[in-house]
Amino acid sequence: MPEKRLTVQEQPPAVAALSEAELLGRIFPRLSLKGNHTQATLLGPGDDAAVVAAPDGKTVISIDTQVQDQDFRLEWPNGYRTTGFDVGWKAAAQNLSDINAMGAAATSMVVSLTLTPETPVEWVEDLADGLTAGIRDLGAARCSVAGGDLGKGREISVTVAVLGTLDGNHAVLRSGAQSGDVLALAGTVGHAAAGLALLESTVAIGALRPEQRVFLDLQCRPRPPLAAGPAARGAGATAMLDISDGLLRDGLRLATASGVTMDLDAAQLRALADVLRPASELLGTDPMSWVLGGGEDHGLLATFPPHVQLPAGFTAIGSIQALGSNESPSVTTAGRSADTGGWDHFAH
Amino acid sequence: MPEKRLTVQEQPPAVAALSEAELLGRIFPRLSLKGNHTQATLLGPGDDAAVVAAPDGKTVISIDTQVQDQDFRLEWPNGYRTTGFDVGWKAAAQNLSDINAMGAAATSMVVSLTLTPETPVEWVEDLADGLTAGIRDLGAARCSVAGGDLGKGREISVTVAVLGTLDGNHAVLRSGAQSGDVLALAGTVGHAAAGLALLESTVAIGALRPEQRVFLDLQCRPRPPLAAGPAARGAGATAMLDISDGLLRDGLRLATASGVTMDLDAAQLRALADVLRPASELLGTDPMSWVLGGGEDHGLLATFPPHVQLPAGFTAIGSIQALGSNESPSVTTAGRSADTGGWDHFAH
Numbered sequence: 001m002p003e004k005r006l007t008v009q010e011q012p013p014a015v016a017a018l019s020e021a022e023l024l025g026r027i028f029p030r031l032s033l034k035g036n037h038t039q040a041t042l043l044g045p046g047d048d049a050a051v052v053a054a055p056d057g058k059t060v061i062s063i064d065t066q067v068q069d070q071d072f073r074l075e076w077p078n079g080y081r082t083t084g085f086d087v088g089w090k091a092a093a094q095n096l097s098d099i100n101a102m103g104a105a106a107t108s109m110v111v112s113l114t115l116t117p118e119t120p121v122e123w124v125e126d127l128a129d130g131l132t133a134g135i136r137d138l139g140a141a142r143c144s145v146a147g148g149d150l151g152k153g154r155e156i157s158v159t160v161a162v163l164g165t166l167d168g169n170h171a172v173l174r175s176g177a178q179s180g181d182v183l184a185l186a187g188t189v190g191h192a193a194a195g196l197a198l199l200e201s202t203v204a205i206g207a208l209r210p211e212q213r214v215f216l217d218l219q220c221r222p223r224p225p226l227a228a229g230p231a232a233r234g235a236g237a238t239a240m241l242d243i244s245d246g247l248l249r250d251g252l253r254l255a256t257a258s259g260v261t262m263d264l265d266a267a268q269l270r271a272l273a274d275v276l277r278p279a280s281e282l283l284g285t286d287p288m289s290w291v292l293g294g295g296e297d298h299g300l301l302a303t304f305p306p307h308v309q310l311p312a313g314f315t316a317i318g319s320i321q322a323l324g325s326n327e328s329p330s331v332t333t334a335g336r337s338a339d340t341g342g343w344d345h346f347a348h
Numbered sequence: 349m350p351e352k353r354l355t356v357q358e359q360p361p362a363v364a365a366l367s368e369a370e371l372l373g374r375i376f377p378r379l380s381l382k383g384n385h386t387q388a389t390l391l392g393p394g395d396d397a398a399v400v401a402a403p404d405g406k407t408v409i410s411i412d413t414q415v416q417d418q419d420f421r422l423e424w425p426n427g428y429r430t431t432g433f434d435v436g437w438k439a440a441a442q443n444l445s446d447i448n449a450m451g452a453a454a455t456s457m458v459v460s461l462t463l464t465p466e467t468p469v470e471w472v473e474d475l476a477d478g479l480t481a482g483i484r485d486l487g488a489a490r491c492s493v494a495g496g497d498l499g500k501g502r503e504i505s506v507t508v509a510v511l512g513t514l515d516g517n518h519a520v521l522r523s524g525a526q527s528g529d530v531l532a533l534a535g536t537v538g539h540a541a542a543g544l545a546l547l548e549s550t551v552a553i554g555a556l557r558p559e560q561r562v563f564l565d566l567q568c569r570p571r572p573p574l575a576a577g578p579a580a581r582g583a584g585a586t587a588m589l590d591i592s593d594g595l596l597r598d599g600l601r602l603a604t605a606s607g608v609t610m611d612l613d614a615a616q617l618r619a620l621a622d623v624l625r626p627a628s629e630l631l632g633t634d635p636m637s638w639v640l641g642g643g644e645d646h647g648l649l650a651t652f653p654p655h656v657q658l659p660a661g662f663t664a665i666g667s668i669q670a671l672g673s674n675e676s677p678s679v680t681t682a683g684r685s686a687d688t689g690g691w692d693h694f695a696h
Binding site (some may be wrong): 025026040043046047048049050051052053054055056057058059060061062063064065067069071098099101102108110111112114144147148149151152153154155158159161162163164166171173174241244253257 | 391392394395396397399400401402403404405407408409410412413415417418419432445446447449450452456458459460462486494495496497499500501502503505507508509510511512514521522589590591605
């Protein structure tokens with residue numbers, strides 16, 4: 001038998017080579033979440049719609065989209081190639097975080113994938129793996145993928161709608177913060193922004209030390225603190241949201257919804273910035289800009305009455321104050337106006 | 349005071365000129381559905397997630413995306429320009445149809461919009477109007493828009509996730525058809541395909557007679573028969589789906605899920621094709637290809653036990669037969685193999 005000789009480099013098969021049914025056949029087996037024993041999905045993929053349990057008669061729902069070259073680049077200036085696993089994980093993380101921020105637990109996801117014809121099938125399989133790994137490893141133990149939709153486009157786009165349950169409890173809104181409340185943070189802030197800066201730098205991935213690489217990894221695969229949302233609700237949090245667009249920007253949303261001033265503790269901010277030094281010193285960046293303006297870590301910002309013992313994972317980083325007459329809701333640092341920043345899809 | 353003189357044609361403002369908050373401020377007021385008095389949304393836009401009532405402890409959920417140049421063109425060969433209203437209406441219709449096909453009633457939608465920077469703000473406002481008009485005019489009287497997400501991309505993409513309620517009843521699946529069942533259709537089939545052919549023709553819109561224009565309008569703003577789904581469930585339908593990809597293709601899905609043969613009545617098919625003659629004679633097309641292969645009318649295909657009186661809006665168009673030994677599930681016409689067709693996102 002002659003040796004197999006390749007005269008041209010073999011290309012991995014792209015989605016254009018498969019029918020919709022064939023591609024779904026490659027994806028579905030990877031969406032199994034057998035370890036999640038208390039799944040709420042009553043009817044999964046295969047019909048026109050799925051059916052999900054909502055035992056307390058209410059469903060929490062959110063939706064979030066990632067678009068190629070807007071929310072991720074397939075290849076970054078520093079050479080990193082975004083894997084399907086990254087995009088799937090991030091889709092899970094972002095959406096699970098929105099449910100977490102209400103004090104709820106995720107029960108189900110439906111996924112709409114828009115793929116370019118040249119997307120490698122492997123990349124899509126990897127995305128399915130990342131989605132299930134995100135759900136599993138972040139601890140959304142009652143969640144599974146209930147269904148989805150598949151289509152073609154000129155750019156990759158991944159939309160997830162996520163359902164959750166409050167288990168009979170109330171939702172924690174943005175609007176309940178009161179004067180005198182403690183402001184507390186769960187999870188990290190600025191790490192994903194440091195990672196984004198590393199991805200957009202010319203420092204090669206191989207040159208990163210582990211304590212720098214960790215920020216890049218968190219940008220690609222965020223780790224929202226999923227136990228913290230229901231814990232905050234249980235401890236009596238008066239208001240909560242997740243920090244997806246930056247501490248100042250999301251803080252202002254909470255302050256505005258509640259009609260209060262949010263004052264950040266300068267020492268706590270410095271401590272949060274210090275953690276980012278391995279990246280900021282490499283890039284010559286002020287780490288405080290990442291702390292105040294960086295989104296995508298999906299930490300939780302919550303307010304608690306002053307007498308409450310903060311639940312595990314939360315650190316006090318400021319306080320809530322009443323608005324003076326003629327004052328607008330704002331975010332201040334040690335009483336001084338803080339420069340607003342963060343991500344705006346259209347203005348930036 | 350000098351007269352205001354315009355030396356260049358004024359462009360309508362595009363979304364790039366607005367911040368995310370400003371654009372949301374233009375959209376939200378248009379999502380009000382005050383006429384829908386029994387809305388299930390308990391907490392609407394403004395927090396990290398919405399909360400929707402699910403009184404019987406179950407939520408039906410589906411998701412669907414429309415992408416520019418795949419699912420619609422901003423300008424068609426015949427000169428028609430797709431309005432934001434069309435895209436919003438179609439997003440509502442497609443998603444409401446998926447809930448209808450389960451025998452359920454829609455309770456809520458969340459919407460993720462990806463917009464190009466040059467999209468006119470008016471077009472987006474129009475989309476919001478079309479979405480609410482679709483929900484209202486198609487009769488989804490308990491549904492409202494509970495929230496959404498906004499982002500930027502190189503092409504317009506609209507994803508809707510829709511929730512529904514079964515009101516304590518079971519869902520009608522694709523898998524329940526039995527030998528001897530009557531096959532019935534509610535709504536139209538082939539009309540949207542005739543409309544698509546008109547849009548892709550060079551026959552100017554102004555040259556269309558009203559009985560031709562109606563197909564174009566149905567392609568742009570489908571009218572799924574929303575009362576028919578719950579009625580079919582109530583009447584004892586054994587299986588159901590909506591025809592989004594064509595009668596043969598969706599019929600085969602039902603036949604496959606149920607493990608049966610679906611036989612279509614030739615006289616009924618001819619009657620369905622005859623209705624399309626105003627368009628088929630203009631374009632010189634065989635109208636049967638639209639009846640068998642055309643999707644997007646979002647009619648319902650359902651099976652009923654033979655003794656059942658079909659609910660209002662359903663017409664018998666065939667029957668269900670047991671598989672012979674060594675037979676695979678199939679769709680036949682008067683016992684003869686029917687050519688499969690219809691829409692495949694990747695194969696076509």
